[in-house]
Amino acid sequence: MALLQIAEPGQSEAPHQHKLAVGIDLGTTNSLVASVKSGEAVTLPDFKGEHLLPSVVRYMPCGNIQVGAEARTFASEDPYNTIISVKRLMGRGSEEVNALGDEAPYHFESNDGGMPYIKTTAGAKSPVQVSADILESLVFRAEEALGGELVGAVITVPAYFDDAQRQATKDAAKIANIKVLRLLSEPTAAAVAYGLDQGKEGVIAVYDLGGGTFDISILRLNKGVFEVLSTGGDSALGGDDLDLALAQWMAEQLQIEVSDNSISRYLLEKAKWVKEQLSDADEVEALISLGEENYSLTVTRHQFDALVLPLVKKTIRACRRALKDAAVDAVDVLEVVMVGGSTRVPLVRAEVQAFFGREPHIKIDPDRVVAIGAAIQADVLAGNKPDSDMLLLDVIPLSLGLETMGGLTEKIIHRNTSIPVARAQEFTTYQDGQTAMAIHVVQGERELVSDCRSLARFELRGIPPMAAGAAKIRVTFQVDADGLLGVEAKELTSGVESRIQVKPSYGLGDAEIAEMLKASYLNAAEDKDARALREQQVEADRLIVSLKDALSVDGEKLLNADEREQLGWEIEKLVVLRNGSDVIAIEQGISALSKASDEYASRRMDFNIQKALQGHSVDELGESK
Ligand code: ADP
Ligand code: MG
Numbered sequence: 001m002a003l004l005q006i007a008e009p010g011q012s013e014a015p016h017q018h019k020l021a022v023g024i025d026l027g028t029t030n031s032l033v034a035s036v037k038s039g040e041a042v043t044l045p046d047f048k049g050e051h052l053l054p055s056v057v058r059y060m061p062c063g064n065i066q067v068g069a070e071a072r073t074f075a076s077e078d079p080y081n082t083i084i085s086v087k088r089l090m091g092r093g094s095e096e097v098n099a100l101g102d103e104a105p106y107h108f109e110s111n112d113g114g115m116p117y118i119k120t121t122a123g124a125k126s127p128v129q130v131s132a133d134i135l136e137s138l139v140f141r142a143e144e145a146l147g148g149e150l151v152g153a154v155i156t157v158p159a160y161f162d163d164a165q166r167q168a169t170k171d172a173a174k175i176a177n178i179k180v181l182r183l184l185s186e187p188t189a190a191a192v193a194y195g196l197d198q199g200k201e202g203v204i205a206v207y208d209l210g211g212g213t214f215d216i217s218i219l220r221l222n223k224g225v226f227e228v229l230s231t232g233g234d235s236a237l238g239g240d241d242l243d244l245a246l247a248q249w250m251a252e253q254l255q256i257e258v259s260d261n262s263i264s265r266y267l268l269e270k271a272k273w274v275k276e277q278l279s280d281a282d283e284v285e286a287l288i289s290l291g292e293e294n295y296s297l298t299v300t301r302h303q304f305d306a307l308v309l310p311l312v313k314k315t316i317r318a319c320r321r322a323l324k325d326a327a328v329d330a331v332d333v334l335e336v337v338m339v340g341g342s343t344r345v346p347l348v349r350a351e352v353q354a355f356f357g358r359e360p361h362i363k364i365d366p367d368r369v370v371a372i373g374a375a376i377q378a379d380v381l382a383g384n385k386p387d388s389d390m391l392l393l394d395v396i397p398l399s400l401g402l403e404t405m406g407g408l409t410e411k412i413i414h415r416n417t418s419i420p421v422a423r424a425q426e427f428t429t430y431q432d433g434q435t436a437m438a439i440h441v442v443q444g445e446r447e448l449v450s451d452c453r454s455l456a457r458f459e460l461r462g463i464p465p466m467a468a469g470a471a472k473i474r475v476t477f478q479v480d481a482d483g484l485l486g487v488e489a490k491e492l493t494s495g496v497e498s499r500i501q502v503k504p505s506y507g508l509g510d511a512e513i514a515e516m517l518k519a520s521y522l523n524a525a526e527d528k529d530a531r532a533l534r535e536q537q538v539e540a541d542r543l544i545v546s547l548k549d550a551l552s553v554d555g556e557k558l559l560n561a562d563e564r565e566q567l568g569w570e571i572e573k574l575v576v577l578r579n580g581s582d583v584i585a586i587e588q589g590i591s592a593l594s595k596a597s598d599e600y601a602s603r604r605m606d607f608n609i610q611k612a613l614q615g616h617s618v619d620e621l622g623e624s625k
Pocket of ligand 1: 028030210239
């Protein structure tokens with residue numbers, strides 16, 4: 001019989017009432033679990049004292065599973081059964097997975113639904129299952145460390161995660177038997193960890209350079225509430241790319257031929273080690289042994305910095321874009337928070353500091369800061385701090401809308417809208433006597449439905465027959481705090497209604513996990529890229545047209561033949577770039593052309609000022625010759 005616990009008179013009851021809740025950072029490279037203990041949020045170590053759990057799972061034929069560092073040691077030896085960076089596959093269909101190419105070097109099993117299961121010696125594993133295995137390991141660790149059963153967890157996800165990816169994360173938690181108190185965006189968690197929610201109101205930038213991904217988020221603290229103003233970044237840029245650049249350079253220096261996967265993984269591990277040492281040391285010696293051959297190579301921080309500078313610059317360009325999206329200037333950013341192991345690279349810190357013009361927060365371990373913020377939030381949501389009124393808001397990453405006639409998208413909730421949110425819009429029937437309406441819910445920025453991601457379809461039936469355009473159907477979109485969407489359609493004269501909870505076209509049914517990933521999705525990231533491309537093209541066009549216009553007015557007057565020809569060439573160069581699809585090249589072309597036309601622009605200005613002083617209008621001048 002279990003003994004009843006009785007508190008001593010005068011002893012606080014708090015320890016018995018304190019509910020055990022954790023924050024989980026389910027990372028691409030590493031995962032962590034944290035909890036508030038005696039009023040302080042701390043990450044929880046495993047029995048060996050390690051806090052970071054490598055997000056690696058190895059499946060063995062006997063059915064055993066290894067998770068974490070143990071599994072990672074087999075990454076080169078047993079690559080196909082050792083799953084790394086599974087977060088990249090979450091909520092994605094085969095098409096997208098194939099597009100990942102080398103980054104996902106597994107054998108995939110796709111069937112009619114296009115499910116990207118990973119073939120392992122222990123059977124096909126879905127990404128959701130792999131994530132669940134990581135979560136289970138973290139929960140086990142937490143329950144050991146805290147000495148009790150968890151009431152729930154706050155799990156963090158990137159701010160840009162779409163419905164499918166969020167749902168996949170929730171499904172993984174469900175398989176691992178964890179109650180999800182809330183999905184929280186990673187940047188918001190980091191800001192909370194620094195207590196910025198208690199600080200001065202204003203704009204906060206969260207720069208997160210992890211292992212495989214880069215995210216920049218612009219938040220605003222307003223009346224104690226966090227809003228995400230914009231998110232940006234690069235889902236294929238992170239510490240792994242620094243490793244790759246260094247590994248390739250090392251192979252070149254040592255004239256090593258990278259003839260197979262295991263050599264390349266071995267070199268990557270070496271490069272990672274060198275990189276991490278170089279965060280503290282000015283130079284490092286790498287010892288490499290391949291078969292019979294032994295090599296030694298000294299790498300300096302200076303050499304490393306030169307190799308990775310283009311990658312770091314790329315993150316800074318994304319910061320600039322995110323600020324533009326948020327419509328704020330770098331000088332308006334009050335606080336900069338550094339997240340992710342790769343922000344330990346001194347060059348990264350220096351570039352970020354230079355760009356924002358202020359020192360970033362680095363006091364909390366950048367690996368742990370997200371988990372710590374999640375733990376603080378979990379503590380509040382579990383009810384351990386009933387008086388707290390902390391409210392966190394996220395945004396939706398891509399617009400949500402409906403298909404209308406002609407296969408066009410009508411956006412109901414625009415991207416970067418804070419959640420939770422509900423928006424309604426009225427529609428009407430297209431034909432006389434129409435009694436049903438097909439509702440197709442889509443996500444994306446493009447105008448054509450075929451270019452957007454299809455989320456769900458349902459029908460509203462029983463509309464009383466009326467003339468076309470007479471029925472009034474109100475469609476309401478509602479996104480809850482976890483970023484999940486519900487859609488309701490109601491015919492207002494008759495009151496008939498129909499609704500759907502939009503899970504992506506897969507989900508945990510009562511059937512097996514095998515039913516989970518049914519649909520293949522268009523690439524949400526692609527939509528974002530396409531949008532970025534269009535924006536740059538528009539900017540390029542604006543510059544080209546304005547220069548051509550100006551040249552036709554006063555080009556002959558203000559430039560000599562050589563100069564005119566030169567500028568003509570520069571314009572042609574940008575025209576060519578603009579017609580291509582390389583966003584960065586266009587961006588660079590725009591600044592090149594602006595620079596090339598600087599002199600002309602200033603001559604124009606001088607000339608026009610002079611003429612204006614003489615009492616002539618600028619237009620007159622253009623025609624006067
Ligand atoms: P994720 O969020 O993708 O799981 P993390 O935030 O855990 O990633 O960051 C992992 C990355 O940080 C890896 O690429 C790792 O090599 C890098 N990293 C860890 N420590 C250092 C260090 N001291 N110097 C440079 N990079 C580091
Ligand atoms: Mg991370």
